[in-house]
Each structure stands twice: as structure tokens, then as C-alpha cells.
Amino acid sequence: MLHALGFSNTEFNPAEPGRLCRGRERWIEPWPVDGPVESIHRLVISGATFSDDSARDALRGLPHSKVEMAAVIAALFPSMTLLAFMEDGHPADIPDGAEGVEMYLGYRAGGHSEEMLMRWFKPVEGVDQMREILGEDLQEEKVRGFAVMPGDLDLEELWEHLFVLVGMSTQDSPPARYQPAALPEVLERVPAVILIHRDKHGPALGVYSREPIEMLGRLAAVCDAEDALLVPFAIPPMLARWDRALAELREVWIETRDDEFPVPPSAEPSTWEPRWKRRQRRKEDAVQRRELQADSAEGELQADSAEGTLQPDSAEGALQADSAEGEIQPDSAEGEIQPDSAEGQLQPDSAEGQLQPDSAEGQLQADSAEE
Numbered sequence: 001m002l003h004a005l006g007f008s009n010t011e012f013n014p015a016e017p018g019r020l021c022r023g024r025e026r027w028i029e030p031w032p033v034d035g036p037v038e039s040i041h042r043l044v045i046s047g048a049t050f051s052d053d054s055a056r057d058a059l060r061g062l063p064h065s066k067v068e069m070a071a072v073i074a075a076l077f078p079s080m081t082l083l084a085f086m087e088d089g090h091p092a093d094i095p096d097g098a099e100g101v102e103m104y105l106g107y108r109a110g111g112h113s114e115e116m117l118m119r120w121f122k123p124v125e126g127v128d129q130m131r132e133i134l135g136e137d138l139q140e141e142k143v144r145g146f147a148v149m150p151g152d153l154d155l156e157e158l159w160e161h162l163f164v165l166v167g168m169s170t171q172d173s174p175p176a177r178y179q180p181a182a183l184p185e186v187l188e189r190v191p192a193v194i195l196i197h198r199d200k201h202g203p204a205l206g207v208y209s210r211e212p213i214e215m216l217g218r219l220a221a222v223c224d225a226e227d228a229l230l231v232p233f234a235i236p237p238m239l240a241r242w243d244r245a246l247a248e249l250r251e252v253w254i255e256t257r258d259d260e261f262p263v264p265p266s267a268e269p270s271t272w273e274p275r276w277k278r279r280q281r282r283k284e285d286a287v288q289r290r291e292l293q294a295d296s297a298e299g300e301l302q303a304d305s306a307e308g309t310l311q312p313d314s315a316e317g318a319l320q321a322d323s324a325e326g327e328i329q330p331d332s333a334e335g336e337i338q339p340d341s342a343e344g345q346l347q348p349d350s351a352e353g354q355l356q357p358d359s360a361e362g363q364l365q366a367d368s369a370e371e
Contacts, residue, residue: 002229003065006232015033025174047066048237051264052266066227066228069134087167148193187209
């Protein structure tokens with residue numbers, strides 16, 4: 001199995017936060033904000049393990065990358081003091097030296113009875129203290145996130161704003177744990193805040209900041225140490241497809257590097273294709289459908305013409321074919337033509353005369369004013 005660390009670096013609008021991992025987590029509904037909201041930067045980091053570039057058997061989440069969450073945070077913010085904070089925690093998970101400890105009653109996801117919940121915060125320094133806060137099993141949520149602390153900071157004031165960020169969380173399914181509209185106020189006091197989001201099979205990191213974070217070289221270093229592949233994403237990895245990200249990375253790899261791409265191709269062809277190719281295929285399908293409809297309409301018109309039904313209604317007459325020999329009965333003011341036998345009779349009624357062939361030789365009687 002291969003291990004990979006995926007990341008996306010995009011802008012984030014706190015007033016329109018969008019989705020988090022489907023069925024795993026959602027945002028608290030943001031409160032209305034007057035006027036335009038300034039976007040902030042969001043770096044999302046997750047991981048996966050899979051056997052080939054189809055990623056059909058992928059397990060998704062930062063722990064599946066083999067890269068420690070504490071190592072990733074320490075690489076992004078080296079030698080920085082972080083403020084760990086927790087909401088809706090378990091009383092048994094309160095770390096030594098925690099401050100601002102409060103106990104309250106609340107409901108967990110799917111719970112029918114109230115439970116004792118805890119909130120607290122604690123400054124941490126170094127990878128060892130961070131590992132202790134995170135715990136060995138990252139599936140057990142022992143901390144909500146970290147705030148990067150500047151040198152001169154009022155912890156009580158910061159904690160008030162962090163409480164607005166996490167204090168109105170709901171433990172429904174999926175849980176809503178963070179208020180996005182509170183992020184701008186928090187980021188006016190700290191350079192960055194790290195939230196622990198959920199991916200499909202494990203946690204992921206969301207780093208929110210006013211300024212972009214220097215991260216590409218630092219993430220590459222931690223990936224090299226654990227022999228993990230670094231994979232860029234256009235959108236947060238918990239919302240994206242790993243097979244698409246691997247296909248795009250393969251194209252860049254072939255163009256820029258001489259060594260072989262480390263992810264083997266799938267035995268079955270991938271169902272993913274680039275967006276431009278999907279759009280082109282949809283246009284071609286639409287043109288093909290219009291051509292088929294045009295051909296079908298033309299074929300029906302030709303079929304009706306081949307059968308041939310002609311019924312002219314006019315003042316001159318009507319043509320009706322009723323038998324193999326046929327009868328022609330024009331109704332007009334000039335006369336009537338009625339062939340009733342093989343020889344036929346012609347009887348024009350007019351003021352000038354009559355023409356009556358009654359035998360094989362025929363008789364011609366013409367009465368006219370000239371003769």
C-alpha cells in the first residue's frame with residue numbers, strides 16, 4: 001500500500017463557508033454580516049493510503065499518510081507556542097496544567113440523556129507536548145484545535161473569541177463544531193488558527209490565516225521523512241477525489257521529472273477525465289443528438305411523400321383514384337369527363353357542340369356557326 005499526504009491552499013469566505021466532509025462534519029450556520037467580508041487563507045491537509053491510482057480502496061485521513069499530525073503542525077509553525085483548546089470534552093481527558101476549565105451538561109451525537117462535558121485551554125510548546133494533547137488515537141477527539149500565539153497576548157481575551165468559534169457547537173449527526181463567522185475576529189489577535197476537521201476515515205487539519213503560510217517545502221520535508229507522496233489538490237482533500245488528484249500529479253510528474261511516477265496504474269481504466277474533456281464530450285453528444293433528430297424528421301417526411309396522398313381542394317375540381325382503371329371526375333362549369341368502358345364515351349356539354357364516338361369508326365357531328 002502507498003501512503004500520501006494531500007493538501008489544498010485556497011481562499012475562504014467566512015460568510016459563505018461551503019461544505020465540509022459529507023456525512024462527517026458541517027459548519028455552524030454563520031450569522032448575517034453587514035457589508036462585504038474579507039476572505040482569509042485556508043490550508044487543508046489530509047492523507048490517504050491506497051494500492052493504485054484509481055484510489056478505489058483508499059482510506060482517507062491524516063493518520064493514513066503515516067505522517068504524524070504533531071509533526072505536520074510543528075513543521076508549519078516551528079518554535080511557536082500554540083494554545084490548545086477544547087469544547088465538549090470528556091472529564092477524563094483534561095490535560096495537566098489546563099486553564100479556564102468549565103464543566104457543563106450537554107448532549108453528544110445520538111444521545112438521549114445529558115452528559116457532563118468540559119471546556120478548557122492550555123499553552124503547549126514543542127512536539128512532545130503536542131503529542132500528549134492529541135493522544136495516541138486520533139480517532140478520539142481530545143482537542144478541537146490550536147491558536148498560534150504571538151509574544152504579547154491576553155489569554156482571557158483570546159479565549160472569549162475562541163469560545164464564540166466553538167461554544168455554539170451541536171453534536172448532531174453530522175456535528176457542527178465551528179462558527180465560520182467568528183474566524184475574522186480570532187485572526188485579528190493571532191496569526192493563524194488550526195482546526196481539526198473530519199475526513200472520511202480520520203481527522204484532517206484546517207489552517208486559517210490572514211496571510212499565506214509558507215508550507216510547500218516544509219510539507220515535502222515531513223513527507224520525505226516518512227516516505228509519503230505529497231499530492232496537491234485544487235479543493236480541500238476531504239471534498240475531492242484522490243484519483244483525479246493523482247492523475248493530474250502524474251501529468252506534471254512526467255513533464256518535470258525523469259524518474260518513474262511512484263503510483264502504479266490501475267488494472268481497470270479510471271472513470272475520471274479532465275473537466276475540459278467532459279465539457280467537450282457533452283458538446284459533441286449534444287451535436288450528435290441534434291443531427292439524429294434532424295435525420296429522423298427528414299426520414300419521416302420522405303416516407304410520407306413515398307406513400308403519396310394528393311387531395312387538392314379547389315374551384316377547378318378534385319382528383320380521386322379509386323381503382324386500377326380509375327375514374328376522373330372533375331366538377332367544373334365547362335363539363336364532365338366520365339370514361340366508363342375500354343372505348344369510352346366523350347360527352348362535352350357546351351354551347352358550341354357535342355362530340356360522341358359510339359363505334360370503332362366513330363361519327364363526328366359538329367354543329368358550328370362557320371359550317
